[in-house]
Amino acid sequence: MNSRRTKIGAGVAALAASALLLTACTGGGAADNTGETTGTLDFYTDKAAWEPDFDELNTASEEQAEITLNTTGYSDANQYDAFIKQSFRTAKSPGLFTWHTGSSLTELVEEDLIAETTDIWTKAVDEGWATEDLRETYTVDGKQYCVPMNIAYWVMYYNKKIFAEQGIDVPTTWEDLDAAATKLKSAGITPYYQTSTLFTFQWFQQLVAGTDPELYEGLSTGEVKYTDPEIVDIMNLWLEEHEAGWFSDAGSTVDPAVGLKQGDYAMINFGSFFNGSLDGAGMVSGEDYDMFVIPATNPDLEQTPVAVESGPLCVAESSSQKALGLAYSEWWMSADAQSAWNDARGDVAFNPKATVSDPMLADLGTTVADGEHLLFTRYFEATPTPILTVALEQFGAFNANPGDPLPFLEAIQAEADKYWADQE
Amino acid sequence: MATRTAPYQWSARGFIAPGVILVAVLLYLPLLWTTFLSLTEYNGLGDPDLIGFENYVEMFEDPEFVGSLLNTLLWVVGTLLIPVGIGLALALLTWNLPGGVWLRLPFLIPYALSGIGVGLIWSFILSSNGALDQALAAFGITDPPRWLVDAPLNTVVMIIAAAWQGVGVNALLFTIGLNSIPKEPLEAARVDGATGGRLFTSILWPMLRPLTAVVVGLSIVASLKTFDIVLSMTKGGPGRASETLALTMYKETFVNSDYGLGSAIAVFLTIVTMIAAILYLREQLSKKHEF
Numbered sequence: 001m002n003s004r005r006t007k008i009g010a011g012v013a014a015l016a017a018s019a020l021l022l023t024a025c026t027g028g029g030a031a032d033n034t035g036e037t038t039g040t041l042d043f044y045t046d047k048a049a050w051e052p053d054f055d056e057l058n059t060a061s062e063e064q065a066e067i068t069l070n071t072t073g074y075s076d077a078n079q080y081d082a083f084i085k086q087s088f089r090t091a092k093s094p095g096l097f098t099w100h101t102g103s104s105l106t107e108l109v110e111e112d113l114i115a116e117t118t119d120i121w122t123k124a125v126d127e128g129w130a131t132e133d134l135r136e137t138y139t140v141d142g143k144q145y146c147v148p149m150n151i152a153y154w155v156m157y158y159n160k161k162i163f164a165e166q167g168i169d170v171p172t173t174w175e176d177l178d179a180a181a182t183k184l185k186s187a188g189i190t191p192y193y194q195t196s197t198l199f200t201f202q203w204f205q206q207l208v209a210g211t212d213p214e215l216y217e218g219l220s221t222g223e224v225k226y227t228d229p230e231i232v233d234i235m236n237l238w239l240e241e242h243e244a245g246w247f248s249d250a251g252s253t254v255d256p257a258v259g260l261k262q263g264d265y266a267m268i269n270f271g272s273f274f275n276g277s278l279d280g281a282g283m284v285s286g287e288d289y290d291m292f293v294i295p296a297t298n299p300d301l302e303q304t305p306v307a308v309e310s311g312p313l314c315v316a317e318s319s320s321q322k323a324l325g326l327a328y329s330e331w332w333m334s335a336d337a338q339s340a341w342n343d344a345r346g347d348v349a350f351n352p353k354a355t356v357s358d359p360m361l362a363d364l365g366t367t368v369a370d371g372e373h374l375l376f377t378r379y380f381e382a383t384p385t386p387i388l389t390v391a392l393e394q395f396g397a398f399n400a401n402p403g404d405p406l407p408f409l410e411a412i413q414a415e416a417d418k419y420w421a422d423q424e
Numbered sequence: 425m426a427t428r429t430a431p432y433q434w435s436a437r438g439f440i441a442p443g444v445i446l447v448a449v450l451l452y453l454p455l456l457w458t459t460f461l462s463l464t465e466y467n468g469l470g471d472p473d474l475i476g477f478e479n480y481v482e483m484f485e486d487p488e489f490v491g492s493l494l495n496t497l498l499w500v501v502g503t504l505l506i507p508v509g510i511g512l513a514l515a516l517l518t519w520n521l522p523g524g525v526w527l528r529l530p531f532l533i534p535y536a537l538s539g540i541g542v543g544l545i546w547s548f549i550l551s552s553n554g555a556l557d558q559a560l561a562a563f564g565i566t567d568p569p570r571w572l573v574d575a576p577l578n579t580v581v582m583i584i585a586a587a588w589q590g591v592g593v594n595a596l597l598f599t600i601g602l603n604s605i606p607k608e609p610l611e612a613a614r615v616d617g618a619t620g621g622r623l624f625t626s627i628l629w630p631m632l633r634p635l636t637a638v639v640v641g642l643s644i645v646a647s648l649k650t651f652d653i654v655l656s657m658t659k660g661g662p663g664r665a666s667e668t669l670a671l672t673m674y675k676e677t678f679v680n681s682d683y684g685l686g687s688a689i690a691v692f693l694t695i696v697t698m699i700a701a702i703l704y705l706r707e708q709l710s711k712k713h714e715f
Contacts, residue, residue: 078678085468085681111469196573196662250662251552251573264553389680397663400573 034320037327038066045098046080048073053345060340065331067324069096088113088316095321096328098149099314101137102381108314109140115315115322117329118144124333129351133375137310146312147329151350152271153368154202154307154378155291157278162189162266170292174210177295181246184266192241193259193268196250200395201388202269202307205379207234209305210297213376216305220382222420226391226413227406235398235405237297242402250399257281260289269294271309271378272348272364279346285360293367303374309381310350390415455694462687472684479688488664489689492672495579496648499668500700502583503590503647508639510587511594516624518595519602528599532592539589543656546585547572550657572658575665582666586653590646594639601635602628637708641701648697669693 043054051073058068074080081104087093088111099105108114121144124130130148138144163170163180166187171177181191194203209216211234218224224231241247248265257277260268268274275285283289296304313332315325331337338354341347348361352369356362368375376382383391394408462479464472483489514531518524534542549555550571560568572578605628613627629636651670654660660667660675667675669689677686 078674081681082468082678088469107467107469113469197659249552249570251570252554253547253551254553386680386682389675393661393663396661397665400570400662 035323036321037323039324040068040070041095041321041324041328043069043071043096044074044080044084044094045071046074046077047098048075050345053341056344057337057340060337061328061331064334064336065327067328067331069328088318091320093316093319095315095319095325097314097316099146099312100381101310101312102377103384105138105145105312105314106140109145113317114145115317115319115326116143116145117147117315117326120144120147120326120330120333123330124351127334128353129333129335129338131352134310134350137377137381138312146314147333148310148350149313149332150273150345151308151310151348152273153293153348153364153375154205154269154271154309155364156267156269156294157260157274157289157291158267159260159263160288160290162263166266170290171295173299174295174297175299181241181244185245189263190248190265191246191267192248193256193265194247194250194399195252195256196396196400198392198396199270200392200399201379203238204235204391204395205307206269206294207238207297209307209376210294210301212298213301213305213374216376216382220377220384222416222423226409226416231409232405235409238398239402239405242399247399250396255281257283272361275358275361276346285358291360291364293364293373301374303372305374305376306368307378308368308375309378384419386419387412387416458687458690461683462691464684464687466683467681468683475684479685480692482685483688483692488667489672491664492667492669495576495667496650496669498576498579499583499586499647499650500644502580503586503643504640506583506587507590507594508643510591511639512598512636514591514595515598515602516628519599524599528592528595530592531595534589535593537589539586539652540656542585542589543653546582546588546653547657550581550585573662578658578666582653582657585657586647586650590643594643597635597639598632601632604635605631633708637705641705641708644700644704645697648693648700669696 045051045054051071054069054071061067061069074083084094084097084099093113099108117138121130121135121138124147125132125135134148134151135144138146138148158170162168162184166183166189168180168183169176171180184191192203194200205216208219208231212230215224215230219226219231248259252259252264254264255277256268256270257274258281259265260278261281261283272291278289279285293304293306313329315322315329319325332341333351335351335353338349338351342349342354342356346358346361348365349356352365356365367373379391380388391412394411398405398408461472463474463476465475465478466472514528518527521527537545547554552570552573554571556571557568560566569577571581609627609631610623613623618626649670650668651674654666654668654671655674658666660671664672670693673686673689673693675686676682676689680686
């Protein structure tokens with residue numbers, strides 16, 4: 001009997017200790033907002049490679065807003081997303097963190113996890129620091145959340161030396177682009193880069209939006225099915241290009257920037273942040289490589305569609321640094337901040353009043369704003385996450401083993417049917 | 425009697441309490457939490473919604489999950505045939521051989537690398553236009569197989585990559601087993617004229633059984649949870665052609681944020697691993713008294 005009692009006692013003690021440990025681990029709820037608007041702000045990002053750029057920006061933010069970023073960079077995006085999600089359950093929810101637009105942003109807003117930034121956006125738009133179009137990307141149920149960390153346009157990068165050697169001019173129509181690809185292929189040069197992992201969507205995105213922007217929009221709202229004849233036709237066009245040998249080997253793991261440099265392919269459809277990778281690979285902007293807006297597949301379109309992506313900087317609603325994070329967000333939108341960021345990072349500026357040091361990127365910003373281009377949300381953000389995951393896999397499989405597109409499209413549509421049924 | 429032993433018992437409990445608490449908090453509670461999550465729909469935010477066994481039904485209805493299960497089985501079979509088989513052969517060939525330890529040493533070095541490191545090295549070798557393709561091109565083979573693109577070839581080459589890492593340690597374990605065999609029965613067998621294959625099948629193999637059971641048991645468990653090499657070499661692709669159960673679990677949980685389905689796969693994988701380990705070890709270790 002005694003023995004049994006002591007066993008129970010030990011068990012209770014162990015459970016009590018476990019409970020104490022667990023309480024310590026979970027932190028016990030949200031901390032109060034300290035209300036301070038100057039000081040050191042804890043900042044988390046999945047762009048670990050950009051950490052030195054954020055550090056460099058501290059000189060300007062310290063001087064202009066009296067805020068210094070204490071940056072923690074994650075190099076694994078999935079690990080980062082899981083960390084941020086779990087942090088909302090603790091007192092350590094971040095004062096500032098990078099996130100994604102589209103369904104990922106809506107998901108956080110619906111759970112009341114991020115601070116509203118409507119006032120900041122109103123001021124930014126009034127000052128001419130951001131466009132109404134961009135504000136739309138950050139709007140959920142009529143209110144704004146987060147501010148844009150960066151903006152990128154998805155264009156075609158090309159190896160200037162190869163184009164010059166082959167006597168190819170920058171294509172201005174889809175026909176020109178096809179002619180360039182044909183010429184390159186006949187000279188033994190693979191025209192386009194492709195892969196079977198992650199960035200598998202861009203050619204699909206380009207072909208669909210370039211054929212009919214409304215069709216593209218319909219895919220993101222569920223009104224158009226991936227198995228609709230128009231989409232199948234577009235995939236068959238992609239298949240024809242595959243069969244013509246226009247795409248690089250999907251199984252290659254050579255860095256895309258290095259591949260373009262060494263002429264594994266002549267062109268690569270990528271976001272305008274790719275300048276950094278190409279510079280890092282030893283190519284000189286405007287000399288070794290350049291970029292052009294991809295002409296619309298359908299020549300009857302009045303505007304040329306250009307995919308745009310924008311990654312947000314967000315503030316957690318329950319963070320002890322909420323006021324500090326919002327103060328930084330407000331400063332971040334300013335032309336001074338964006339000019340300083342551009343000096344540090346070298347990127348397209350979302351703020352039209354910021355100065356952009358790279359002339360190629362400055363030109364791109366002017367070009368897409370000339371009224372002849374239609375900006376549309378990149379497939380990655382426009383597509384709900386569960387559908388996107390399957391689509392990325394299926395496009396990857398298609399790139400690796402191009403064939404009848406229907407089975408690939410049916411697999412994506414099966415997931416889309418499931419997703420949209422859940423939304424009803 | 426109980427009063428007299430109590431102080432001793434209390435101090436013993438004091439010593440084991442930290443360990444028990446750590447095991448409970450770090451192993452059992454997460455296991456229970458994962459089991460609970462597997463019965464819910466949960467995106468990592470807010471509160472999980474209890475949905476019963478729907479995740480398990482969805483899991484088995486998904487053809488990609490079945491593909492992932494088949495790939496995992498291929499890993500189990502391949503891991504037993506290649507690293508365990510070669511490890512045993514290597515141990516036998518170098519056992520009692522002067523300088524045998526120096527022959528085994530190079531095979532042991534890869535074991536010091538992480539799975540991700542091994543994956544990166546082999547990706548460099550096997551990717552299209554990679555080191556192997558370039559070497560083959562030097563011999564006039566310009567259209568080599570697409571090692572990491574075509575299924576099930578990609579799973580097979582990844583098993584070989586894993587074998588490259590695992591052969592040495594298996595050889596080491598088998599050598600320990602061979603060295604622990606008493607000399608008397610070996611000498612008696614040799615006196616009776618048993619050598620080569622006859623010595624192996626009649627004496628060495630039966631006497632190695634306890635160790636073989638451990639090596640094979642560990643290999644089965646390790647292959648069922650194969651993750652890092654696949655992640656670093658193919659990410660489970662193209663499409664989901666080379667995915668294993670552990671990778672499917674990771675993708676559903678952290679890429680799709682479907683924590684419920686990811687947990688259901690985790691629970692399934694845990695049950696399969698435990699059943700395989702228990703059945704195998706019980707079967708093998710119960711035979712040790714037969715000789």
